[in-house]
Amino acid sequence: MLSLKLPRLLSINQVPKGYQEQGILFGYRPPRSSAADCLLSVFQMTNETLNIWTHFVPTWYFVWTLVGRLQGPGGREDPHAWPLLAYLLTCCVYPLASSCAHTFSTMSTRTRHICYFFDYAALSMYSLGSALAYSAYIFPAEWVNSTFHHCYVPIAVFNTVVSTSLSCYSRFLEVEWPRFSKASRMLAFVYPYLFDSIPLFYRFYLCVVESCTDAAILVHYKHTIFAFLTCFIFASHLPERLAPGHFDYIGHSHQVFHVCGIISTHFQMEAIMMDMAERRDRLLPASLLPSSLQTLGSMGICMAVSLAVIGLCSMSLRFMPEPPQR
Secondary structure (H helix, E strand, O other): OOOOOOOOOEEHHHOOHHHOOOOOOEEEOOOOOOHHHHHHHOOOOOOOHHHHHHHHHHHHHHHHHHHHHHHOOOHHHOOOOHHHHHHHHHHHHHHHHHHHHHHHOOOOHHHHHHHHHHHHHHHHHHHHHHHHHHHHHHOOHHHOOOHHHHHHHHHHHHHHHHHHHHHHHHOOOOOOOHHHHHHHHHHHHHHHHHHHOHHHHHHHHHHHHOOOOOOHHHHHHHHHHHHHHHHHHHHHOOOOOOOOOOOOOOOOHHHHHHHHHHHHHHHHHHHHHHHHHHHOOOOOOHHHOOOHHHHHHHHHHHHHHHHHHHHHHHHHHHHOOOOOOO
């Protein structure tokens, strides 16, 4: 290991346009790195290092939480727990997929696209996991077993497929139409989040017009604030946009975006667990709860379609020319 050399870092003018980040001037890894170079760069200070670690470390916190739930009282035998377990599984997958994407994205342009295809699919699955948990635990009491409630998860499944497709397609636009590409990618994730949150937003409304006694609502507020902050930071490229070159390694928007996203997920998880414990007797009866087959079935459908989308987009990359090394 001591004989291995760390990859040489490049400036923004030395990497292809698809690798360049607004306001980040230095610390780029070579665009045609080997897998070993990518792994070594995890322990080297580059402009991607903290992007990797800010999602890799929280992955194991969510894994620990999932394992604790599986081994705890009831676990898989509790019919009320399956939506929560599915949600926790997606909380483990999406930061791990993001960490791997940031680690290996400099092997080649095609590998970079494929890495982020999987990253986007994992985020879309997380949106579905949130919808499954919200359907079981978050819905306002007066909406339980309504037409909207019955349609909620199927629509979320459809949104997941659309989100994966649109976000993957946006990568084909980022060189020639970077703003449209980013807007499409934001829409791909903002729309499913807003749809998933309709029951929660209605509960916020009830807390404004009526007295609110649910302890979980305060935690839901925290989750929502950090979710909107995550979106704002991703879209604004702050602070590096105001001071290019000063936040190349520590403090740029993508790192803050990762941290805010993980904090938002943590508060969301805590609020879901609180609602599950406090409201289970007032919500769906056991006979109407989604079974393990229904829960895993909806996730399996989305996973299969997402893999098909990734496969189709990956094959389409053959028609994209590899940008020249500068």
